[in-house]
């Protein structure tokens with residue numbers, strides 16, 4: 108017998124299931140037999156006494172769960188961190204356990220009020236003493252872990268529990284001697300499973316199947332090579348025997364009704380201290396501030412959900428609810444994460460939701476200097492389409508050239524910040540790293556913002572009769588906005604794929620260019636080739652556009668056209684020479700509408716105008732969209748995504764495609780300015796032109812009726 112091992116137990120004199128604070132207790136109120144409970148407890152007591160010394164704490168009337176001494180606190184050496192129960196049903200046990208620890212010479216540490224931690228039920232030492240595994244998610248708060256690390260001077264490894272049946276760490280996780288681990292992986296989130304796998308080699312992991320897990324197989328007492336547990340499967344016993352353990356089964360059915368078994372009924376009070384183990388925790392916390400229609404628009408929910416989904420935890424420090432329908436709310440939330448990396452991931456997403464650090468914080472910004480041209484420091488902040496501000500010289504500075512997928516380069520004198528593509532970074536540039544000192548300025552979205560967004564996209568071809576009318580309504584609105592932009596000297600950019608020509612849209616798009624509704628055209632080699640083919644030969648990829656049938660030898664048209672334009676030296680030249688006398692490209696040349704054709708691997712020719720250097724092409728696209736008020740994306744996923752990446756939020760995007768997936772992808776920019784229309788693009792353009800023609804009188808702001 109290992110004389111030096113002491114275990115604390117509490118006789119079940121007042122044990123019963125009196126309330127429901129975990130799923131096991133549901134339907135079991137007063138269903139456990141007192142007599143059988145006493146008998147089972149005595150048997151367990153006896154079994155444990157054969158390998159350790161058992162100390163007893165006197166049970167207190169009215170606190171039925173006090174039998175579960177694992178939840179008294181967490182002991183290491185002479186120190187104990189007393190439990191702070193999450194549920195008021197158990198909080199009354201605290202003074203009794205505290206008294207016992209003090210009487211027995213322990214130094215008792217107490218956590219702040221409102222910071223739950225349920226002792227050895229949620230914190231288990233690696234049996235070699237190397238570190239402490241600590242659970243959170245149901246009963247214990249992640250923020251309690253740094254206190255434990257400090258008071259017990261040990262390393263704490265935090266694990267998040269996600270299955271409410273396994274609400275305490277000791278219900279699904281049992282470190283065994285020899286570095287083995289008995290556990291039920293689905294009870295933990297993905298990050299925690301990775302953490303476990305990094306620390307415990309595969310041959311030391313003993314995985315428990317669900318059937319044993321729900322019989323509390325992991326809730327075992329391990330003393331050297333002996334494991335004491337409730338009845339388990341043959342397979343598991345064999346696995347344990349193979350690893351050199353002796354299993355002592357003892358029935359604990361009456362305690363299972365309260366959600367506990369062998370381990371819960373015990374607390375090891377002799378946990379040896381290892382000299383070379385010292386406090387470390389990787390937990391990080393930050394305070395963020397959020398403002399807006401936090402409740403109506405669901406922003407707060409979204410923020411808190413994303414913290415938890417990413418393995419973090421939170422505490423709302425204060426919340427000011429806007430009282431009127433139109434007033435905004437604000438909240439300060441303390442966010443904790445089990446590691447620095449997770450904190451950064453969470454913060455990046457929170458910044459996108461509009462979270463900012465509290466006002467007085469942060470003066471020095473986090474930057475790192477570029478040491479290799481075209482390569483950002485590892486931890487660089489990836490820009491988004493949202494207006495962003497960064498902290499420079501203790502003030503917020505607006506980032507210029509906002510776009511997605513860039514780094515932010517700052518200068519202090521004068522304070523400035525701008526988006527720079529990775530390839531354009533120069534040695535010596537100071538790049539924002541991490542997530543501190545960065546905020547995105549979100550428009551305060553109105554409370555029905557969410558609802559409106561859902562209505563924006565709908566299927567024209569897929570649904571019943573009403574859809575046609577709905578597309579018309581939307582086109583009316585788009586036409587009206589285009590008219591307004593044109594008449595006020597604004598800018599409309601069109602990205603178009605060759606489908607525009609195939610579907611008979613060329614004449615309509617030509618009309619838009621001619622009438623001054625298009626201020627730049629972006630596309631690839633194909634749209635120009637098809638357009639010129641149609642303008643000069645009446646076919647598009649060899650198909651007669653009037654009759655809709657392929658013409659004999661039509662497949663040659665395409666290359667002939669390319670060849671002819673190449674002979675002229677380019678589209679401009681071919682127009683000036685009179686070879687091209689109508690169509691989209693013709694109108695662009697005649698109306699001085701700049702265009703950029705970005706090449707790709709499948710291009711025939713290409714036309715002399717097509718930019719085959721993609722870095723150059725991205726550059727000319729980006730120049731042409733500067734200052735755009737609206738971008739019409741017509742059936743070109745490739746070019747439209749390219750454009751979407753370089754366009755800041757606030758620019759109205761209208762995406763038209765027959766494929767709903769493309770529309771969803773392009774219009775889902777998390778901003779309200781995008782509209783998706785699932786329809787045939789030729790049809791869309793004809794409706795649009797018809798609408799524009801109906802808006803005969805020029806729009807004027809001070810029109811009075």
Ligand code: ARG
Nearest residue numbers: 129175177228275365367371
């Ligand atoms: N009914 C008790 C509770 O829900 C059971 C505690 C089990 N203890 C444990 N260490 N898992 O708190």
